[in-house]
Amino acid sequence: MEKHEVLLPISASLDASPFEVNRGSCSNVQVQNEIKSKRKEKLSERNCKEIMKHRYVFQTRSQIDILDDGFKWRKYGEKLVKNSKFPRSYYKCSYRGCNVRKQIQRHSKDEQIVETTYEGMHIHPVEKSAESFDQILRSFITSNQLNNVKYNV
């Protein structure tokens, strides 16, 4: 199995103060504004704040796009985004009633790097163990404790 090298958690919308990231397009504030403005009116079942609370962005260095995190995902879309030569892929958790989403996009500059965005919380236990994701989670939690650290990509 290929290894996933965890580079950094870019941002997370937790209760703690946002990460400062040396990467203009991914600030926590921007994420919040984006979600607020887009969905404030239309969000009936999915609560806006819930989403903001549970949005996590990781970067991993890996040959394969799909990070096996132990959950079962169903692809529901793919989109070519501006300023990137790689398409962004959209996934939903295929567990019934669990509408966690994730987006996966490979960097156009450094093709080794894959950016994975999780949105929402699983309402069910993980189905199988996933070492690589464990590793990421651990790294994520560690970084979350070091709140004032700045990251450089």
Add this chain to the structure above:
DNA sequence: CGGGTTTGACCAGCGC
């Protein structure tokens, strides 16, 4: 046959 993927259409938000 049942589940997932592909892919173009559709839609909403935003800037001009």
Add this chain to the structure above:
DNA sequence: GCGCTGGTCAAACCCG
């Protein structure tokens, strides 16, 4: 208002 862009839908397709 219009066009661009990103996110989602859904029909068709694929595969075990």
